[in-house]
Structure formats: structure tokens, C-alpha cells
Amino acid sequence: MLNGGVHFTERGIVQNIRAMRMQMALMGIANENITGFDKIGYQRKIPVVSSFAEFIGEDAISTTTDDSVGRLGLTNNPLDFALAEKGYFQILTKEGIQLTRDGRFKMNKNGEILSLDGSKVLDNMGNPIILPLVPESIEDISVDLNGVVKVFNKKTRKLETAGTLGIVTQDGVAVMAPNVRQRYSEFSNVNLQTEFMEAMLYPKTFEANRQLFQIQNSNLQRVISALAGS
Secondary structure: OOOOOOOOEEEEEEEHHHHHHHHHHHHHHHHHHHHHHHHOOOOOEEEOOOHHHHHHHHHEEEEEEEEOOOOEOOOOOEEEEEEEEOOOOEEEEEEEEEEOOOOEEEOOOOEEEEOOOOOOEEEOOEOOOOOOOOOHHHHHHEEEEOOOEEEOOOOOEEEEEEEEEEHHHHHHHOOOOOOOOEEEOOOOOHHHHHHHHHHHHHHHHHHHHHHHHHHHHHHHHHHHHHHOOO
16 A cells, blocks of 8 residues: 655755855854954954854854954054054953953053953953052053053152053963054954955855745745645
8 A cells, every 4th residue: 555645855945044044144244344344453253164054054153253463553542552463451351351452541540550441451460450650641651562561750750660461362371572552553453355255245145045945935835736726
């Protein structure tokens, strides 16, 4: 005895839906990079697509960070620091120690060096950097290429050391020659031409999968209609 019936495989349609969602996720990453072009300290996100993407869709996408040095711009603010080498400043936030390339700092009334959001900037020993004296002007604060922060004491006419900026790699290893630039800020390392060119590919792939989805869905509807009318 033969068993009759209609057998439907949804693999093609489901794979098209997964592919479209992947392209949307990739477009989102590209758009985030484009939006971050003018952000101080922003580092480009690189999409990474793992194996078996056709089975797990957008969950196969992760990102890694492009840690190359971005564009340095002169600000003339003595508390603007930029790193001309790979590495990160360490700041103490409410969530713990975090890493940042944004070296736009400020000083409070106690002589502490802070990030713009008020987090404490740490030295190479993990302690907050506090100036040995509060200067009348931030123009009296200096930092050398190795990240040593000093303040000019007008009474003694000497520079007094406050500490060395704690600059580390993504893995927390100290950067020995960070090449700190005072009075500079680092813009993103995003190349707009590259991002726009890559972003143009995703809609094309999305549209190709959308058309395949429509074709398969249309064929399925015709089969169902034919069976319903038989």
C-alpha cells in the first residue's frame, strides 16, 4: 500500500530569510561605522561571519575591533591627549576599569584627572592620577611621549610628577612606548570610501535573496492552490 500526501521542504525559503537577516545585520555594522566616522576615539568594527551561517543566520555574525590608529587632530587643549600608537587609556568607571582611546580629559578642584564623563584616569599602577598641586591654569600641565604627567610649580619653578598614564593593549599588557601627543585628539579610524563601497554590496545581496524568496513563495502558493482545487 502506498502512502500519499504532500511533502514540503522549507529549506530554500528559510535560508533566504536567514540570508536577508544576515545582510541587514551587516548593513547595520557598516552604518554604525559610518556614523562613528567623526567620533573621538571610535574604532571601526569588522564583521566576522562564522561557519554554518546558512543554518544559524544572523547569529553567525560577530564583530572584532580594528585597533589601528585613527586620524589625529590638533586641539590646543593641554588636557587633550591622543595615542599615536596602538593602546588604550585606563579609566575607572562605576562598572569597573574600562579602556578607551578618547583622551579628552579634564581636572577637578582636587587636581584629579578625569574623563569627560567624570571617570578617574588611572596611572600605570592602577591608581587615579592626582596632581601634586592644583595649578592656576591647565596650561601648567604637561605630558611627555611616554605618558608621564607633570605640573609646573610656580613657587619652586620646577615640574612635579603626578604619575604615568596607564596605557595598555586590549589584553591589559602595558604599552611601553605609547607616543602620547598632548593637545591632540584622535578621530575614528574609519575610511568612509571603504565603508560606502562595502555597504553597497549588502543591499544587492539582500535583494537577490528577496527575489528568490518571492519566487519560491509564489511557486508554493501555486502548488497549494492547485491542490486545493483538485
